[in-house]
Amino acid sequence: MSKRILPWVAIAMAGLLTACGGAAEPTPAPTLDPEMARGKRVFEANCGACHSLVPDTVLVGPSLADINTRAATLVDGLDARAYIYTSIMRPDDYLVDGFQNLMPSTLAKSLSGEDIDAVVAYLLAQ
Numbered sequence: 001m002s003k004r005i006l007p008w009v010a011i012a013m014a015g016l017l018t019a020c021g022g023a024a025e026p027t028p029a030p031t032l033d034p035e036m037a038r039g040k041r042v043f044e045a046n047c048g049a050c051h052s053l054v055p056d057t058v059l060v061g062p063s064l065a066d067i068n069t070r071a072a073t074l075v076d077g078l079d080a081r082a083y084i085y086t087s088i089m090r091p092d093d094y095l096v097d098g099f100q101n102l103m104p105s106t107l108a109k110s111l112s113g114e115d116i117d118a119v120v121a122y123l124l125a126q
């Protein structure tokens, strides 16, 4: 008798455990790939005080919410990536109308090449 019941108990237990395991598992949060995650960190640490990613929100500099589409249309011969790079490496080259030249010119030195690549990729993905 007990020999016949045991397997069912085992199966029931296993089912219970699986159910519990399933419930305890956190819902997977959307994860950023490592470069995006780095870009986000670089942005928050070096750019976020002056640039919002919320549309039409001016902090010190213009919102960069739509920079991925806007950047390509601003300077002849520069695509979006090149424009954002230039903005970081040589912020004096192109001044946005209505803004003062307040963007630090030290970013090219203080950020590593990887940081700059990552933050440009992050902005292009906005």
Ligand code: HEC
Binding pocket: 042, 043, 046, 047, 048, 049, 050, 051, 060, 061, 062, 064, 067, 074, 083, 084, 087, 088, 091, 092, 094, 095, 096, 099, 100, 101, 102, 103, 104, 107, 119
């Ligand atoms: C101290 C404030 C400040 C910081 C920090 C700063 N910026 Fe700026 N940024 C500005 C201002 C002001 C402008 C507009 C004047 C100009 O064009 O230089 C600007 C312009 C820009 C533009 C051109 C925007 C457009 O609409 O054409 C880009 C792109 C940009 N910044 C990216 C960045 C990135 C990326 C970082 C961080 C790595 C950063 N900025 C850090 C103040 C800042």
